[in-house]
Amino acid sequence: MRGCIAAMKIKVLKFGGSSLASGAGFLRVKHIVDSEDARCFIVVSAPGKRYKSDVKVTDLLLASKEDATAFERAADRFKAIALELAAVGGVGGATAADAVKAALEEICAGLSADPTEAYLASRGEYLSAVMMAALLARPFVDAAEIIAFSEDGVPDDTRTVATARHILSSHKTAVIPGFYGSDTNGNIHTFSRGGSDITGSLVAAAVQADIYENWTDVSGVYDRDPQNCPDARRYHYISYEDMRRLAGAGAAVLHPAALDPVQQAGIPIRIRNSFRPSDEGTLISDGNSEEFFK
Numbered sequence: 001m002r003g004c005i006a007a008m009k010i011k012v013l014k015f016g017g018s019s020l021a022s023g024a025g026f027l028r029v030k031h032i033v034d035s036e037d038a039r040c041f042i043v044v045s046a047p048g049k050r051y052k053s054d055v056k057v058t059d060l061l062l063a064s065k066e067d068a069t070a071f072e073r074a075a076d077r078f079k080a081i082a083l084e085l086a087a088v089g090g091v092g093g094a095t096a097a098d099a100v101k102a103a104l105e106e107i108c109a110g111l112s113a114d115p116t117e118a119y120l121a122s123r124g125e126y127l128s129a130v131m132m133a134a135l136l137a138r139p140f141v142d143a144a145e146i147i148a149f150s151e152d153g154v155p156d157d158t159r160t161v162a163t164a165r166h167i168l169s170s171h172k173t174a175v176i177p178g179f180y181g182s183d184t185n186g187n188i189h190t191f192s193r194g195g196s197d198i199t200g201s202l203v204a205a206a207v208q209a210d211i212y213e214n215w216t217d218v219s220g221v222y223d224r225d226p227q228n229c230p231d232a233r234r235y236h237y238i239s240y241e242d243m244r245r246l247a248g249a250g251a252a253v254l255h256p257a258a259l260d261p262v263q264q265a266g267i268p269i270r271i272r273n274s275f276r277p278s279d280e281g282t283l284i285s286d287g288n289s290e291e292f293f294k
């Protein structure tokens, strides 16, 4: 791993479940992260769908409170990724496979204690980050330490930014699970679905990043869902306000609550495609979006 030094740019990267659905996805992420020294703080989601009828790991974990086989299926997703990494991921891949195996055993041992639904749902991001930290040979920082919620599960952005800034100031680089945090009693809470985008934004605000790169499975923000509309037009640039409107109208590419922390801190977001890393993506910042279609 190349080091991240204080005077250089700081980039926070968030990889969604669509980018982490397989061992090949994890290796694509490694390539992206290692290709720039400034890519210091990495936020990861739980593995998403590999194909249209597949089930996201988070959905399996949410079902596992009622259906023990659902937890087994979630665990199998991680074991399959670990096998792929051990086979083709070199030393980092083998270490990642060992790390996720140990973490899965620890979680399984605690299942008899009737964990909460939020705790179970959060384990997808936890396991992804444990595995990614080992693959990248970078430190793991648990979101439970830096993302703050009230006891009734309301996100506390002010406390998060202060705590995350303090804890991450002693890290040049880290891998952090998305989607969840904890209250002052140590109980786990999650954001709403798609909430790893919010974790990335809060981490970016906390470390005063130069940019928040949000890596997904499409090459930016379009005027319509590009997976359903082949003639959708990509924004080269879009303002925070127009992005808020699009996200509020259902554009799942970015959680609307991810806009506030970076907008308040004056940090731009770039939406990028982990399957096509040389595509420029879409920049989200202040200004007027209108003439910026490409």
Ligand code: ADP
Pocket: 015, 016, 017, 018, 019, 045, 048, 194, 215, 216, 217, 218, 220, 221, 222, 223, 224, 225, 226, 227, 228, 246, 250, 251, 252, 253, 254
């Ligand atoms: P991730 O797993 O990276 O968080 P998501 O599935 O949450 O990814 O978001 C990416 C998806 O958002 C794309 O695959 C696309 O189908 C969908 N999407 C919906 N509306 C838009 C839009 N206007 N522009 C881009 N993507 C969109």
Ligand code: ASP
Pocket: 016, 017, 045, 046, 056, 058, 059, 124, 178, 179, 192, 193, 194, 195, 196, 197
């Ligand atoms: N894994 C969570 C979900 O499926 C959070 C996220 O992907 O951002 O909603």
Ligand code: MG
Pocket: 016, 017, 194, 197, 252, 253, 254
């Ligand atoms: Mg998403």
